[in-house]
Amino acid sequence: MKTTKKMYSKLGLAGLLYLLFLALYLFSCTLSLFDGLLFEKSRTQQLTLQDFELVNIQQNLNGELVALTEDPQLVLKTPITHLNNLKYTFKTESAVGEACAFYAKDIEQGYSTRRCVWASRKDNVHSYQFNNKSNTHLRIDATNIAGSRFFISDITINYPLNFYEYFVPSYTEIFYFLLLPIMAAAIISYLRQVFSIIRKKA
Amino acid sequence: MELLFTLLSFAAISIYSLVVAQIANCKKALAPLGGVCFTIFYFSVASWFNVLILGGYIFFLGAAACLFWLIKNKKSDFWLGFCRPSVYFFLLASLGVIFLFAIRKPLFSTWDEFSLWATAAKLVKISGRLYTTAEIQWAWTATQKPGLILLGYFFDFFGSHAEWRIAAGYDVLLFSCFAALLEPLHGKARSLAAPAALIAFLTPFLFTVYDYYALPSTVYFSALGDIPMGILMAGCLIAWFAEKEHNNVKSFIIPALALFALAYTRDTAFPLAMIAAGIMLVDCVVKAFADKKNVLISVVKGFGLLCVPVAAFVSWMVYLNVAVNVNSFEVGGQDNKNMISLLASGVAELFGVGTTEKFTAIMGNMFSSFFNIKLTVFGSGVILVAAFILITVVALLCQTDKALRIRHGIAALMTGLGFVAFYVFTGFCFVYVLKPIEAESMSGYIRYVFPYYIAWFMLVMYFLLSAAASHSKKAILVGRMFVFAICAVFFVGFIKILPAKNTVIDYYDDFLLERRQAVSYSQQVQQNISKEDGNIFFVSQGDNGMRWFTYCCDMLPLQLDYSFGGGTIAAPGAMAEDTLYYIPLTQAQLKDYLVKNNCKYVFIERIDNNFYSEYKSLFSDELVQCQNGKSALYETVANGGTVMLKLVKTMENI
Numbered sequence: 001m002k003t004t005k006k007m008y009s010k011l012g013l014a015g016l017l018y019l020l021f022l023a024l025y026l027f028s029c030t031l032s033l034f035d036g037l038l039f040e041k042s043r044t045q046q047l048t049l050q051d052f053e054l055v056n057i058q059q060n061l062n063g064e065l066v067a068l069t070e071d072p073q074l075v076l077k078t079p080i081t082h083l084n085n086l087k088y089t090f091k092t093e094s095a096v097g098e099a100c101a102f103y104a105k106d107i108e109q110g111y112s113t114r115r116c117v118w119a120s121r122k123d124n125v126h127s128y129q130f131n132n133k134s135n136t137h138l139r140i141d142a143t144n145i146a147g148s149r150f151f152i153s154d155i156t157i158n159y160p161l162n163f164y165e166y167f168v169p170s171y172t173e174i175f176y177f178l179l180l181p182i183m184a185a186a187i188i189s190y191l192r193q194v195f196s197i198i199r200k201k202a
Numbered sequence: 203m204e205l206l207f208t209l210l211s212f213a214a215i216s217i218y219s220l221v222v223a224q225i226a227n228c229k230k231a232l233a234p235l236g237g238v239c240f241t242i243f244y245f246s247v248a249s250w251f252n253v254l255i256l257g258g259y260i261f262f263l264g265a266a267a268c269l270f271w272l273i274k275n276k277k278s279d280f281w282l283g284f285c286r287p288s289v290y291f292f293l294l295a296s297l298g299v300i301f302l303f304a305i306r307k308p309l310f311s312t313w314d315e316f317s318l319w320a321t322a323a324k325l326v327k328i329s330g331r332l333y334t335t336a337e338i339q340w341a342w343t344a345t346q347k348p349g350l351i352l353l354g355y356f357f358d359f360f361g362s363h364a365e366w367r368i369a370a371g372y373d374v375l376l377f378s379c380f381a382a383l384l385e386p387l388h389g390k391a392r393s394l395a396a397p398a399a400l401i402a403f404l405t406p407f408l409f410t411v412y413d414y415y416a417l418p419s420t421v422y423f424s425a426l427g428d429i430p431m432g433i434l435m436a437g438c439l440i441a442w443f444a445e446k447e448h449n450n451v452k453s454f455i456i457p458a459l460a461l462f463a464l465a466y467t468r469d470t471a472f473p474l475a476m477i478a479a480g481i482m483l484v485d486c487v488v489k490a491f492a493d494k495k496n497v498l499i500s501v502v503k504g505f506g507l508l509c510v511p512v513a514a515f516v517s518w519m520v521y522l523n524v525a526v527n528v529n530s531f532e533v534g535g536q537d538n539k540n541m542i543s544l545l546a547s548g549v550a551e552l553f554g555v556g557t558t559e560k561f562t563a564i565m566g567n568m569f570s571s572f573f574n575i576k577l578t579v580f581g582s583g584v585i586l587v588a589a590f591i592l593i594t595v596v597a598l599l600c601q602t603d604k605a606l607r608i609r610h611g612i613a614a615l616m617t618g619l620g621f622v623a624f625y626v627f628t629g630f631c632f633v634y635v636l637k638p639i640e641a642e643s644m645s646g647y648i649r650y651v652f653p654y655y656i657a658w659f660m661l662v663m664y665f666l667l668s669a670a671a672s673h674s675k676k677a678i679l680v681g682r683m684f685v686f687a688i689c690a691v692f693f694v695g696f697i698k699i700l701p702a703k704n705t706v707i708d709y710y711d712d713f714l715l716e717r718r719q720a721v722s723y724s725q726q727v728q729q730n731i732s733k734e735d736g737n738i739f740f741v742s743q744g745d746n747g748m749r750w751f752t753y754c755c756d757m758l759p760l761q762l763d764y765s766f767g768g769g770t771i772a773a774p775g776a777m778a779e780d781t782l783y784y785i786p787l788t789q790a791q792l793k794d795y796l797v798k799n800n801c802k803y804v805f806i807e808r809i810d811n812n813f814y815s816e817y818k819s820l821f822s823d824e825l826v827q828c829q830n831g832k833s834a835l836y837e838t839v840a841n842g843g844t845v846m847l848k849l850v851k852t853m854e855n856i
Contacts, residue, residue, distance in 0.1 A: 098712040121713075170708060175708070185396070
């Protein structure tokens, strides 16, 4: 018991800050949830291959796409007002290859790997999370295997998330959640020491 | 289950940390480093006598016995002694990495991992013996020192082999050194532990990644020895300087264990271990002068430390001589010199005796690279050295203990001189060991030198932290402020060039897609054939050797045939003769090769039109599936003069 008390007293400020950050995180998730509930239906949009310009891709009569190089691209012809997420069904008999989606506000500057989101896969569905980008151009690189033959269908942007998806943190968020409160506690403790020295001087 | 077994290994290492700390009577923050280095030492000794499996069971039983003894005999004061930020950091970071890896199961992905490190680790796991004597179908020159591989093996000991478990073992070693770095930060100075821990955690990233790169960095999930080597060198020195007195043998235990582990990480770590031991020797002498004690005894003590890396080096040399009849004293390369003649020739040429043009050109390159080659996010070597000097100056200014100030100042100076020696030695390696084309382009320059920069940085950070941990006004207002400033610079640098999604923290799944595919194919092949069935010929058009190396590792215990070391197989004349990795073979030559080399199976990873048109008639299905992008396994059916390749299985994609 004595040991537990000692350890608790050591973790006081940091513990408090962890609680605060957790509350802030839950608050921001709840805001996103409400935002989603209010606007998801109006934002959800179904796209077809006609909405895209096919670069380095050949489209066969049966709708099959053939990657002519290692860099096949589906470039959306018009920018999207609001882009939170994207998913599509990807079917192939061969290896799937890497898939990513680029977004760019200013198309003149071109697409950059700094503004690139990688696919998450479940069964044949590839999904991407963009975290609410506005007025953005979109380019999908659905595979990186030259000669790959595939079908893409059910392209949906801003699809509704499940309730729990609003609250599940990414690994990055977990990392920063672990890091930031303890750093904040360290800075506050340090400032307290500095102020106490200044006060003594005064 | 793999997670549970990995946690068991971690628990065992933690128990031995407590035991080593108890025996060595050292600072509690050094306990994890002692435990990890003891594990490396123990398994290295077991490997010499080829009793790795038996030794492993004894090690775990010993851990259980030690735990029982500790619980029975140690009172709460002993356990409370470990309640300090350094130990918390070690436990949380290690467990965090183990859980993260268990969920995400990262895989190795670089060339050198498959040409040696990851393959060696898997060989040790499946055979229970050191990789040096492993049966493998190509020129396997595995004479690299085994410390890290054996640490990985220890984490991979129970249950099935998984690469993430090996990487977790490496990370535990790194975190044990970081815990040692945090040693001064307890009590009222504990608030500095968070920024110091962040600096330590980001150090491997910022000293190895020098620019934004679209692909994730493999720092913290790598089987290579470069980063551990640098960090362990710092660990050795911190373990030494953490103790104020070295009056009894006990205080030598952890530095000696760490020096042995460092010398056993890889061949190029030997100079680092000697420099570290040299710095300790000088410190012994300085301390003796300061305390007005017998200098001769201190010199003897210091020489005792120098003997540790030498003993490690000799033990490995003897082992290689006995086990595989290889003389590791010879460093190989262009001139096939041994270590002494390499040093002698280098020093002679450096002082103008028989200096060749090659020597002058390469050493000139080394000199200019120090100023020009950007090797970390902060810039070139000269900027780093300037930063280290600045940190040292601040550390010395804030240090209130005069004796420590002298010791730290001289140690920093010696580390600088050690760097000069190491840098010149690296130049000698470029001159005498590496191929002329590599020497000209300074290939691998960054990789050869950054371990020392990491070690140097961590040592001066330790001096800064031990100065900032005191409660003087100067320490609080200047020292601690400086630590926060370094932390801020590191954090900004990290965010700028390495967003978390490009690191071990949150790398994207597709990064390892091709590798996962290889693992899946290899498992499917293993389900269909056994090791006794014969060798497997490997075809992967467009390969530069990387895919061949990868499959050599993934297929184990099945043996991949040499298969020309990977490349593009095509009919003679189908491609320009000087095409890189082009293997011209007629159909008849391919058939002969398969029969002569006992290739009972052929694994087609991918084909191209050249392969399809030249060899399709050899295959029972005329390569129809492979032409559609599938991979497949074929059986070689030799009947008299004819050879036919019969389809065994078409691979399922992940």
